[in-house]
Amino acid sequence: MTSDATRDAPIVTAVHGGSGYVAGELLRLLALHPRFVATHVASTSQPGESVVATFPHLAGTSLDALRFASEEAVLDACTRGGPLAVFLATPHGSAAPLAKRLFAARAAAGLEGAGSRDFHVVDLSADFRFPDAAQWASIYGKPHAAPELLPRFTCTVPEHFDGDAATASSSSAAPPRHAAQPGCFTTAATCAAWPFFKLGLVESDVFVSAITGSSGSGRTPAANTHHPERHATLYAYNALSHRHEPEMRRLIGAASGDGRAPDVEFVPHSGPFVRGIHATLRMTLRREIAAEALVAQVNELHQQRARTTGGRSFVLASTSAPKLTEVVGTNKVRLGIATRGRTLVVTSVIDNLTKGAAGGAVQWMNRLFGLPDGAGLELPGLGWY
Numbered sequence: 001m002t003s004d005a006t007r008d009a010p011i012v013t014a015v016h017g018g019s020g021y022v023a024g025e026l027l028r029l030l031a032l033h034p035r036f037v038a039t040h041v042a043s044t045s046q047p048g049e050s051v052v053a054t055f056p057h058l059a060g061t062s063l064d065a066l067r068f069a070s071e072e073a074v075l076d077a078c079t080r081g082g083p084l085a086v087f088l089a090t091p092h093g094s095a096a097p098l099a100k101r102l103f104a105a106r107a108a109a110g111l112e113g114a115g116s117r118d119f120h121v122v123d124l125s126a127d128f129r130f131p132d133a134a135q136w137a138s139i140y141g142k143p144h145a146a147p148e149l150l151p152r153f154t155c156t157v158p159e160h161f162d163g164d165a166a167t168a169s170s171s172s173a174a175p176p177r178h179a180a181q182p183g184c185f186t187t188a189a190t191c192a193a194w195p196f197f198k199l200g201l202v203e204s205d206v207f208v209s210a211i212t213g214s215s216g217s218g219r220t221p222a223a224n225t226h227h228p229e230r231h232a233t234l235y236a237y238n239a240l241s242h243r244h245e246p247e248m249r250r251l252i253g254a255a256s257g258d259g260r261a262p263d264v265e266f267v268p269h270s271g272p273f274v275r276g277i278h279a280t281l282r283m284t285l286r287r288e289i290a291a292e293a294l295v296a297q298v299n300e301l302h303q304q305r306a307r308t309t310g311g312r313s314f315v316l317a318s319t320s321a322p323k324l325t326e327v328v329g330t331n332k333v334r335l336g337i338a339t340r341g342r343t344l345v346v347t348s349v350i351d352n353l354t355k356g357a358a359g360g361a362v363q364w365m366n367r368l369f370g371l372p373d374g375a376g377l378e379l380p381g382l383g384w385y
């Protein structure tokens with residue numbers, strides 16, 4: 001972090017994937033953010049069009065005069081120097097080539113090294129979630145477009161990052177410059193399992209059943225996500241073969257610290273609602289512990305980490321079963337803990353578009369710029385929606 005980013009000056013912010021659902025949620029959050037100002041929003045399909053015409057719910061905000069620009073125009077704007085935040089909210093497979101062009105354009109403009117310390121990218125696609133290009137290729141079925149950029153990105157839930165992203169890292173050689181937001185199912189499941197692995201309280205098997213709302217599928221309609229097909233029904237899909245399962249294995253495994261991947265089994269479901277993920281995890285305790293004692297340990301762990309990293313935990317556990325309506329429209333994660341003998345069940349609710357995507361990404365960007373984690377994210381829930 002350089003002195004530029006510590007001043008109160010606005011930080012120029014670019015968003016790619018402009019007309020998508022995640023970009024829309026990003027723009028909603030950025031409209032309220034004290035430092036990040038959405039100045040450049042790239043759209044491949046509607047350059048020149050009004051942003052609030054696509055997102056009428058954002059009209060009457062600082063975004064009123066903003067127009068989508070072409071990818072090229074936004075990349076060009078990213079070569080002008082000064083503090084810059086870039087969010088990539090494009091489909092997987094398209095973010096890596098875009099990042100490659102962005103880094104190349106900045107290098108060509110002489111904006112590398114020390115002169116580029118206030119430049120941070122947060123990717124919301126899957127392109128920078130695995131450090132290993134071969135693993136990414138085996139999951140996504142094609143070669144990674146920018147394997148040389150993978151070491152520049154860190155991927156984890158911000159609450160689980162061991163170190164201070166903006167200054168120095170306690171566990172890794174160098175602080176991350178850029179971050180990848182984990183997937184939405186991954187965020188809900190990892191937030192539920194991570195504390196128990198971190199505290200060494202559970203065996204290595206994790207069963208995850210999770211239900212997502214339709215906004216998880218993005219803006220483009222498909223036969224199986226079309227409103228009449230899913231609005232009043234519930235169905236599982238990709239049982240034990242969803243792409244977020246290896247992400248969960250990696251991020252939950254990182255908590256145990258012994259390098260072993262946990263045995264995660266994941267069954268996703270499509271639910272009859274628009275926003276939110278409700279995940280239920282079953283794990284096995286190493287010894288019997290009452291749910292109330294686990295709640296206290298989980299909350300203390302998060303508070304203690306927030307104190308030492310200077311971060312902010314959006315995760316809160318209790319013995320009550322949490323409802324989606326408590327978190328929709330917010331960056332919160334609510335966990336409900338129940339036990340019987342050594343059986344542990346944790347329910348976890350998040351908003352897929354907020355904590356599972358745009359909110360988590362803004363939280364990361366706050367960290368990377370040395371801003372308080374909660375800047376622009378202290379949102380009350382909607383209660384009903």
Ligand SMILES: NC(=O)c1ccc[n+]([C@@H]2O[C@H](COP(=O)([O-])OP(=O)(O)OC[C@H]3O[C@@H](n4cnc5c(N)ncnc54)[C@H](OP(=O)(O)O)[C@@H]3O)[C@@H](O)[C@H]2O)c1
Nearest residue numbers: 017019020021022043044045091092094125216218219357
């Ligand atoms: N929806 C969720 O809950 C969620 C949660 C976590 C992560 N994500 C991830 O976030 C990203 C965006 O998701 P989304 O739900 O917003 O999807 P979306 O609604 O389909 O929006 C993606 C946008 O990206 C742009 N785009 C499409 N193809 C492109 C290409 N080849 N190159 C560059 N831009 C392209 C399009 O905007 P323009 O036409 O304006 O360019 C499109 O509207 C995806 O990688 C997704 O996996 C989504």
